[in-house]
Amino acid sequence: NAGVTQTxxxxxxxxxxxxxxxxxxxxxxxxxxxxxxxxxxxxxxIHYSVGAGITDQGEVPNGYNVSRSTTEDFPxxxxxxxPSQTSVYFCAxxxxxxDTDTQYxxxxxxxxxx
Amino acid sequence: AQSVTQLDSxxxxxxxxxxxxxxxxxxxxxxxxxxxxxxxxxxxxxxLKYTSAATLVKGINGFEAEFKKSETSFHLTxxxxxxxxxxxxxxxxxxxxxxxxFGAGTILRVKS
Numbered sequence: 001n002a003g004v005t006q007t008x009x010x011x012x013x014x015x016x017x018x019x020x021x022x023x024x025x026x027x028x029x030x031x032x033x034x035x036x037x038x039x040x041x042x043x044x045x046i047h048y049s050v051g052a053g054i055t056d057q058g059e060v061p062n063g064y065n066v067s068r069s070t071t072e073d074f075p076x077x078x079x080x081x082x083p084s085q086t087s088v089y090f091c092a093x094x095x096x097x098x099d100t101d102t103q104y105x106x107x108x109x110x111x112x113x114x
Numbered sequence: 115a116q117s118v119t120q121l122d123s124x125x126x127x128x129x130x131x132x133x134x135x136x137x138x139x140x141x142x143x144x145x146x147x148x149x150x151x152x153x154x155x156x157x158x159x160x161x162l163k164y165t166s167a168a169t170l171v172k173g174i175n176g177f178e179a180e181f182k183k184s185e186t187s188f189h190l191t192x193x194x195x196x197x198x199x200x201x202x203x204x205x206x207x208x209x210x211x212x213x214x215x216f217g218a219g220t221i222l223r224v225k226s
Contacts, residue, residue: 031212040123042204042216043158050211058213090157092214099146099208100165105158 002026004106006091012112013081021076021109023091029104031097032074036060036087037108043090049074050097081113116141116207120217128225133192135220137205140186146208147188149179152219153201161203164188175199200224 007022025032033048035058045058049068063085065077074093078085089109094101121136139145149161162173169181179190188205205217
């Protein structure tokens, strides 16, 4: 199993540009989520999905869109990038949405918005 | 609502000495608690988790944590630090629907 994979590893955008961060898992996990990591703030939940076709907002959803058309993939879209979205983005997945289910994290995407 | 406070932003120990990383939590119900480790420029790896079974939880690489409900604490310990333990450690509480709430992190430095 490859686990949770993310592409790209690094990305530089200009303000106003759009892009999609890719996330895929091959563990047949129902639950997938996106977090952003900023210095001194830990990780904060952006969006999550409890299964194909079902998504919901987390703590910091503004400026981001998601969709879940398949169990395996959970892309994160930035429609109009802003410097405040400079961060490291992590995708995670777990078997189900139970609070005891361990979430497995991808390697991250480091995004810089100029 | 859940929250997590990691009491030290930086901890420095000498190799071979004990490690203590402190974490207090707040939860409106019996929580699930986790410790994750992040090595520089890497993703997050699960060290251990507490899910209302034994209050003393053993994890990977010699780490363990004790759940103390009366103190709302979940401190991470290791008897003897190794250079490879240098990393950032996150205490995490799981909320409804498996939404994770992270502490701000503790950077562990291990001196030779």
